[in-house]
Amino acid sequence: QNNNSSQSLDSTSLYKDMINRRVPQIIGIYLAASWGILQFVDWCVNRYILSPNLVDFTLTTILSLIPSILILAYFHGAPGKDGWTKIEKIGIPVNILASIVVLFMFFSAEDLGAATETVIIENEDGQQIERVIPKADFIKNIALFPLENKITDPELTWVGYGIMGGLNCDISQEMFINSNEHVYPKLQEKGFYGKNSVPLALKREIAKELHVEYFFGGHVDQDERGDFIVNTSLYRTRDGKVLASNDFQGDDIFLIIDKISLQTKYDMEIPTGYIENSIDLPIAEITTTSMIAFENWVRGIYEFMGNNYDAGISYLEKAVEEDPTFAMAYFSLQGFYVMTNNGDKRLETIKKAMEHIYKIPERFQYIVKVVYFDSKKEPDKVFKGVRMHLELFPYDITAYEIMAQIYMGRGEIENVIDQLKTIINIDPTRHEYLLKIGQISYHHFSDKDEAFKYYNKYLAIYPDNIEVHGLIGEIYKDDGDIEAAKETYEKVLIIDPENIDAFISIIEMDYEGLEQIDETYKALTLCKNAEDSVSIYRRVEDELEQHGRFAESMENWEIYRKLLPSFEPFLHYAIRQLFYPVNYIKINQNEKAFAIMDEFQSTYKDPFDAFLHLGYLSIYLELEDAEKSSYHLEKSIEAANSMGAQLLIDIIKVGEAKTYRLNGQYDKAIQTLLENEETLNDEMKELYHEVSEEWQQNFKPLQDLTKS
Numbered sequence: 184q185n186n187n188s189s190q191s192l193d194s195t196s197l198y199k200d201m202i203n204r205r206v207p208q209i210i211g212i213y214l215a216a217s218w219g220i221l222q223f224v225d226w227c228v229n230r231y232i233l234s235p236n237l238v239d240f241t242l243t244t245i246l247s248l249i250p251s252i253l254i255l256a257y258f259h260g261a262p263g264k265d266g267w268t269k270i271e272k273i274g275i276p277v278n279i280l281a282s283i284v285v286l287f288m289f290f291s292a293e294d295l296g297a298a299t300e301t302v303i304i305e306n307e308d309g310q311q312i313e314r315v316i317p318k319a320d321f322i323k324n325i326a327l328f329p330l331e332n333k334i335t336d337p338e339l340t341w342v343g344y345g346i347m348g349g350l351n352c353d354i355s356q357e358m359f360i361n362s363n364e365h366v367y368p369k370l371q372e373k374g375f376y377g378k379n380s381v382p383l384a385l386k387r388e389i390a391k392e393l394h395v396e397y398f399f400g401g402h403v404d405q406d407e408r409g410d411f412i413v414n415t416s417l418y419r420t421r422d423g424k425v426l427a428s429n430d431f432q433g434d435d436i437f438l439i440i441d442k443i444s445l446q447t448k449y450d451m452e453i454p455t456g457y458i459e460n461s462i463d464l465p466i467a468e469i470t471t472t473s474m475i476a477f478e479n480w481v482r483g484i485y486e487f488m489g490n491n492y493d494a495g496i497s498y499l500e501k502a503v504e505e506d507p508t509f510a511m512a513y514f515s516l517q518g519f520y521v522m523t524n525n526g527d528k529r530l531e532t533i534k535k536a537m538e539h540i541y542k543i544p545e546r547f548q549y550i551v552k553v554v555y556f557d558s559k560k561e562p563d564k565v566f567k568g569v570r571m572h573l574e575l576f577p578y579d580i581t582a583y584e585i586m587a588q589i590y591m592g593r594g595e596i597e598n599v600i601d602q603l604k605t606i607i608n609i610d611p612t613r614h615e616y617l618l619k620i621g622q623i624s625y626h627h628f629s630d631k632d633e634a635f636k637y638y639n640k641y642l643a644i645y646p647d648n649i650e651v652h653g654l655i656g657e658i659y660k661d662d663g664d665i666e667a668a669k670e671t672y673e674k675v676l677i678i679d680p681e682n683i684d685a686f687i688s689i690i691e692m693d694y695e696g697l698e699q700i701d702e703t704y705k706a707l708t709l710c711k712n713a714e715d716s717v718s719i720y721r722r723v724e725d726e727l728e729q730h731g732r733f734a735e736s737m738e739n740w741e742i743y744r745k746l747l748p749s750f751e752p753f754l755h756y757a758i759r760q761l762f763y764p765v766n767y768i769k770i771n772q773n774e775k776a777f778a779i780m781d782e783f784q785s786t787y788k789d790p791f792d793a794f795l796h797l798g799y800l801s802i803y804l805e806l807e808d809a810e811k812s813s814y815h816l817e818k819s820i821e822a823a824n825s826m827g828a829q830l831l832i833d834i835i836k837v838g839e840a841k842t843y844r845l846n847g848q849y850d851k852a853i854q855t856l857l858e859n860e861e862t863l864n865d866e867m868k869e870l871y872h873e874v875s876e877e878w879q880q881n882f883k884p885l886q887d888l889t890k891s
Contacts, residue, residue, distance in 0.1 A: 329347045508539045
């Protein structure tokens with residue numbers, strides 16, 4: 184009892200001592216003042232568009248200095264003059280030093296200045312352009328999902344997709360936000376494209392795969408008066424938590440979209456000062472004021488993305504007919520024309536978009552100009568247009584993607600990798616580019632170590648990702664490490680038991696020759712769709728041709744080339760199929776080969792018609808017709824250069840060397856072969872047999888071949 188009584192007296196005494204020294208009061212004043220400072224900093228961040236990290240920095244500073252405030256309050260809070268004690272002289276400096284260390288650890292890598300920067304460049308007319316743009320660290324990424332449509336009117340089935348499409352356009356004016364453009368393809372991949380309702384768990388899974396911080400969804404209904412009732416939710420991808428839910432109502436879809444867009448910016452905590460002072464035109468001003476045109480545009484994109492290409496184009500044509508100033512619809516339409524082999528309509532369509540380019544948000548106007556230059560076959564202007572845009576908007580990931588495609592077409596592969604690395608530096612969460620760098624390193628430079636490095640980085644983040652396991656398995660398989668390759672592909676089949684590519688890869692390792700061909704054909708029974716079937720037919724081609732079964736290979740091709748339009752736009756297979764007719768030459772069906780080329784001649788439109796020479800080149804090389812091979816080689820190179828597609832010239836290096844050989848231009852043939860010695864040995868051997876003994880003796884690569 185004495186001990187308990189003593190402890191009680193000590194507690195009471197300590198409490199009275201703290202009160203006498205006014206410690207609680209001082210701490211209370213400190214916390215109240217700190218709260219005021221924190222609110223002021225938060226106001227400054229939003230008003231003057233400063234780094235949001237400043238709020239966390241301030242809060243951490245306030246909390247870390249509480250020990251010093253406690254010491255000061257205890258020793259100097261009581262009335263009267265107090266001297267400095269040893270505890271104060273040691274404790275306060277130690278606390279301040281510890282605070283500095285903590286702040287350095289957590290904030291040394293963070294930008295604590297302005298959230299924007301000013302960029303000044305000179306445009307093509309010599310005028311200086313100045314823009315205030317967000318810094319890369321403060322740009323936020325979101326995936327917008329179509330709204331679930333609860334409206335019973337069958338004429339309004341498009342509204343859920345329409346609100347999402349309009350929101351995508353409207354929010355694109357906000358440079359602090361990147362809306363990911365791959366939501367539709369992901370929904371297709373998951374088998375949910377066109378489904379009215381997408382489960383929340385699947386939305387989050389897609390958002391994670393797209394590497395975005397936020398995702399957006401909701402539903403739309405209609406009341407008895409005809410007003411639209413829209414409920415939206417903004418989610419955090421990391422944990423699926425709802426950050427904000429809002430309701431909107433009205434009879435004007437355009438106004439509803441504008442309200443949703445504005446509220447979403449606030450919900451994503453875009454600086455208030457930026458929202459209130461940046462350009463944000465109504466959706467009707469950057470698309471169309473016609474609801475009929477808007478509906479046709481929405482339906483057109485929906486149908487085209489669902490592989491209903493003709494229907495998609497028809498709707499877009501109706502959209503621009505209804506509103507001839509609908510620049511965004513013209514831009515979509517020209518792309519659809521090219522992808523479906525209607526490129527002869529492209530130039531006039533993109534000219535219409537150029538006429539009304541003022542309706543396109545500024546950050547995307549460069550794409551319209553780039554497509555215009557591309558339509559006119561001016562690759563240098565395409566390159567300069569993207570480069571100039573990147574000078575003005577140096578954190579535009581889409582522009583870096585376009586630049587990477589340009590470099591790829593030009594065959595400048597190292598520059599492609601540089602663009603992808605720049606994207607990762609701008610946004611380290613864009614992990615998909617780790618895979619792309621790995622693929623390019625392996626397929627273009629045969630650098631498996633570099634490929635493994637990037638694949639493993641991705642694998643550490645996404646251990647159950649099918650694609651990266653498949654890519655790693657490919658390297659093991661090519662390297663002859665069958666055990667490791669099979670183990671990797673078996674992991675894929677555990678994650679996805681119906682994965683056709685992994686199944687065929689294991690067959691290719693378990694069987695050889697004719698047996699492998701038979702087992703591959705059996706896999707056709709596992710196919711769920713046309714795309715799976717085409718994949719199997721393509722995988723068996725090499726083995727068939729190695730065994731001289733060109734006729735069978737071409738029978739397969741005749742089957743699957745009819746399937747391709749059901750799931751791929753013409754753009755994706757136009758060039759590749761030009762290299763198939765030559766196989767008929769190899770089995771003495773020359774008329775058949777030329778009949779198919781005649782078919783292509785009548786169906787290929789701009790810009791693909793220029794590449795018909797590739798098909799003729801391969802045919803005449805097989806026929807060893809020197810004169811016609813030379814003509815089509817010249818035309819092929821001319822077409823590739825006019826479109827900035829020098830990579831195609833690299834692809835036909837063997838054909839180029841053979842053309843020179845057929846014409847007796849051995850020096851040119853040798854020079855061409857030297858540019859890519861490793862893959863051109865067959866043509867090198869042919870060249871060796873034709874040149875004179877003097878050539879054989881003086882040309883070292885030919886000497887090396889004779890030794891081998």
